[in-house]
Amino acid sequence: MTVPLIAARDLTRRYGAVTALDALSVTMEPGITGLVGANGAGKSTLVKILLGIVDPSSGSAGVMGHDVVRDRAQIRALVGYMPEHDCLPPDMSATEFVSFMARCSGLPVTAARERAAEVLRHVGLFEERYRPMGGYSTGMAQRVKLAQALVHDPRILILDEPTNGLDPEGRDEMLALVSRTGREFGISVLVSSHLLGELERICDRIVLIEQGRLLRAEQVGALTTETGTLVVELDGDAPAVDQFVAQVAARGLLVQRERQRVLVEIPENVDAAGIQQAHDIVRDAAAASDVGLLRLERRRGHLQDLFAGANA
């Protein structure tokens, strides 16, 4: 039997009268997992229990088979943690801070310095790494927090709201960096956010919690809904794509160009045969014009819409 990456069984945590986690049972597999819930749902409490910072009131949890109460040292070696809130000393440079964190993990001086340079390069901090962190933008500070989480070469990264405080562009950059980090370093990532829409883009699985209880835990693909739009990607120059669009329209379907792609509407209320017919029309139109068909699939709706009620 394979040991799950993370497993929680009947996990409960109370703070006085507040029940932050309420008999939560969930397992998480390798890959990138999104932990989603509204503010106060219990995300940070779960993360802190997994890290051994907070004890469960009852129930149990494990990280790669290690118990969160008994095996804290082993878990610390395996996990890199990016906390939600600011934690960077303003008068230290990123290089000094990340090297120091590497030393805390047991690396000798030279190796710590080299490793710090490596992870700071990975997160995209170059010349700025020698400046005091007090002058950093929120985006730069988030990158340093990610770098320090990676410095001891962990097997799992736990990121608590890494996009907090960032503007839309900064969020996109941070999400791309998290995704790249997971895939390039070949490590698993647990990333929390109260924004479902942004996590569905980079996660393999989503764990949704509400008021300390598990709502759903599923593959992202299984959670999204198929819409009545076919997304078509073509290989061909602009006149050839125009030709394709005209061919689809001539066969009676609504069609529009969207940058590199063409969107074809499947008529409403058609059965499976009608959906198949729309696919056939796209293939026939491609064959009748000077384009290659690179991709043809139903567009998936956003998780945000699916959970709009549950996660309000």
Ligand SMILES: Nc1ncnc2c1ncn2[C@@H]1O[C@H](COP(=O)(O)OP(=O)(O)OP(=O)(O)O)[C@@H](O)[C@H]1O
């Ligand atoms: N140290 C504490 N003392 C008392 N109550 C706490 C403490 N930490 C968390 N709580 C309460 O437990 C509940 C869950 O909080 P938690 O921080 O885990 O949620 P969250 O999903 O991470 O939300 P946020 O994104 O706002 O941090 C909330 O009602 C919160 O007020």
